[in-house]
Structure formats: structure tokens, C-alpha cells
Amino acid sequence: MPGTPSTTADVPGAGTQGGHPRRWAVLAVIAVAQLMVVLDATIVNIALPHAQADLGISDADRQWVVTAYTLTFGGLLLLGGRIADYWGRKRAFLVGMVGFALASAVGGLATNGALLFGARALQGVFGALLAPASLALLTVLFTETRERAKAFAVYGAIAGGGSAVGLLLGGVLTEYTSWRWCLLVNIPIAAFALLLALPLVPESRAHGDTRYDVPGALVVTLGLVSLVYGFTRAAEDGWDAAGTLAFIAAGVALLAAFVVIELRSSHPLLPMRILLDRNRGGAYLASTLIGAGLFGAFLFLTFYFQVVLRYTPLEAGLASLPVTAGVLIAAGAASQLLPRVGAKPLMLAGAVLAAAGMVALTQVDVDTSFAAHLLPAQVVLGMGLGFTFVPLSSLALYGVPEHDAGAASATLNATQQVGGSLGTALLNTMYTSAVTGYLATRVPDPGTQVRALVHGYSVAFAWGTGLILLSGLTTLLLIRVRRQDVPTGAPAHLG
Secondary structure: OOOOOOOOOOOOOOOOOEEEHHHHHHHHHHHHHHHHHHHHHHHHHHHHHHHHHHHHHOOOOOHHHHHHHHHHHHHHHHHHHHHHHHHHHHHHHHHHHHHHHHHHHHOOOOOHHHHHHHHHHHHHHHHHHHHHHHHHHHHHHOHHHHHHHHHHHHHHHHHHHHHHHHHHHHHHHHHOOOHHHHHHHHHHHHHHHHHHHHHHHOOOOOOOOOOOOHHHHHHHHHHHHHHHHHHHHHHHOOOOOOOHHHHHHHHHHHHHHHHHHHHHOOOOOOOOOHOOOHHHHHHHHHHHHHHHHHHHHHHHHHHHHHHOOOOOOOHHHHOOOOHHHHHHHHHHHHHHHHHHHHHHHHHHHHHHHHHHHHHHOOOOOOOOOOHHHHHHHHHHHHHHHHHHHHHHHOOOOOOOOOHHHHHHHHHHHHHHHHHHHHHHHHHHHHHHHHHHHHOOOOOOOOOOOHHHHHEEEEEHOOOHHHHHHHHHHHHHOOOOOOOHOOOOOOOOOOO
């Protein structure tokens, strides 16, 4: 995990006959817990239009349902990895799972927007403990190379396929029960995993320097929250308002302070040597930008399906699956092509494809055809993601010493979450401003409101396109790694 090599010496039975004797049963338990975390991203997106209407959440504030989770998860992920290593991986796994379920219960029973936002933030906190603990357990329990590869393949399949399951399950639960069950469903899943984990999962921990960089974790998370809140204020008060500028400036200052803390800390949360390599730094920046362009776009696609096209939640979930199909197609191809062509050409192709898909989405109207327009646009967008994320995962580990591998892998995941948080807030602000501006210059009639919403979605997709193109430009200018230098083994993901 971050900054510390995982060892198997402290795991009873590890290191014999390929690993712990109950390792395959433990893998099943971890897969269930991982599915719960992965489901939570897409399942809530499908439920959001109904939750917004039920709780009276404003358009400017609704992005907090997404960003409250991604901010705390991304901001605390590295700290969660250290805690799991030193506090005990089984203990961290169990606490993370129970906390995630309890936070889900609070969210599912929320009576107002603020309580839902708080519950989502708590989910992120416990998710940041659960995800790295799960990954560390796999690392120490599976010591034989081929078996470890199989275990990580299962873990990766859950991470990739779970989003599709979330879209369908979110649609079913929202349509036939209530949006609240999209959160409450985590309780029985966690209870089942907990009952299995208590007797099956062995405890393990790393030894050595057990100090935590709590100041770094708090400063970076507060800085990101301040930035997102500044973007939200811009939607309500304008970009030149004193409050907007103050929060954005405070966010930038706190992030600068985080860099200073990390440079001076003897046990940094994020060793700056990981970021300062040109290729890795370029990969992390590209990951942040593409996450920023995509998270918000997926949110607006859900609203477009349900609010404008009047799809039911289940229909909206089904209508969102082409993106997942595109990702799976391209990820398989990218895995085969990476050793032959290298990371940079694939990432550039991915950025172009993803941007092309987003450009097509900017052309949506009040009656856009799904089969002729939305289906191919989503497949192309998904293929762009697949061609981007596979080489990104390899670049994140390029030239990283073994003891920094956990931190480097976790940093990639954190950049996607942080980028998604900032991008969702930014795109939501642009959407809100576009809708307000459209309505201010039109004579009200029965169709004006719907056309204003479509205009807002188009503007948000256009900004998403710009962020994806910036990601491609970052790849073009910063990444110089040669094909033969990039590791092609599947690196571990944190969800």
C-alpha cells in the first residue's frame, strides 16, 4: 500500500502452496464488498433525478450527491491505504464495510439534501478505507504469480462490470421501489459479506514506521472541497462574486500548502517523487482531465434520458449501457495492442474517440433518436475511455520503485475521483448558467423550459469535450515514454 511494501510474513498460512489456504473463499468475500462500492457510483446516478425532486435539491446543489462521495473517497484514499497497512487490513476491511453500509442507511433515509450530501461524504470516507484494504488483502493472500493474476482479474472484472450492473439495478430499484433503495441495498450486501469475512479473512499488517500524514490528508481534502464549493457558488452568484473568488482562492492556497507539507514530511501521504517524473505526472494530469470531462457528462446524460426523453429509470439504465459496451470492447483491444504500439498512441486515439463521442452528444435535441444518434455516440465515447484507461494504468507504474507501487496505483485512482469531483461541479455550473441565460432571452412558452434544459446539456457536453481534448494535449506534450519501457502486466486498481 502507499509507501510501504506489502509482506506476507505476518499472514498465517501465506507463502505456502501459493498463498493462504482460504484465499479463494476470501476472494469471493472481497469481490462482494468491491461490487458494493462499484455499484454505488452508477446506481446513484440513475436515482438522482428522483432524489432531487423528492428532496427539493436545487440544480446548482445536486452535483453534491456525486462530488461529496468522490471528494472524500479520492482525497482520503492514500491515507486509507496507510491505515489499512498499519492498523490491520482485516480490521480496516470490516470497519470500512460496516461504515459504508451505515452511511448508505443514512442516505437512504435522508429527509433533505444536506443529510443526503453528508451521507454520501461518509460513504466516501469508509470507501477510502475499504478499497485499499481489499486490494492489500489480495496482495498478501495470493503469493504465486499466476494465482495473483487470476485474483486481480476477478477484482478488475468486478470493477469494470459492476458499473453496468449498477445502471440496471438502479433502474429497477428506482422504478419499482424507490430511489432510496439504491442506497439501502448496500445494507444486505454488506451484512452478507460481513458474516463471511469474520471467520474467513485473516488479519495482516505491515511493520515499521506507522506514522500517518493526517495534516496532508485534511489539507488536500479541504482544498478540493473549497474549490468545488467555489464552482457551486459561481452557478448561483456568478464567477466574479466575492464569495466565489474567495472559495476558489482558498482551495488553490490549500492545495499549494498540501504540496509544501508533502515536500517537508518525513512520511508523506503522496511522495512528490511519484508526481515529478514527466511521464507519470503527465499520466496523472491526463487522468484528472479525462475524469473531469466524463463524470459530469454521465450525470447529464442520465438527466437527459429521464427529464427530456421521458425514459423510465430502467429504460435510462439500459440506454446508458452502450458506454460500458464500448469500454469493454476497447479495453480488450488495448490490452493486446499496448505491448506492440506503446501507451502514447493508444491514449491519443482514446482522447480523439472520446472527444468525438462527446461532440456527437452536444447535438442532442428534444427528440433525438436513440438508435441513430445516442447509441453510436455512447459506443464511441466508451471506446475512447477503454483505449485511454488501459495504458494510463501502466504509465502510473512506469519507473516506480517497488515500495512506491501502492502509492502510485492509488494516486491514479485518486486523480480520477478528484477530476470527476471538479469536473462535475464545473460542468454543473456551466449547465446552470446556460439554462438561465437561455430563459432570459426567450419568450416563455410551453416548450421553452425543455429547450433550455437541452441547451444546458449541450453546453455541458461541450465543456466535457474541451476537458477531454486537454487530456489528449497533455498526453501529446508530456508523455515521452518508449513502448518497450512500459509495464504491460495488469496493475492493481483500487476501484
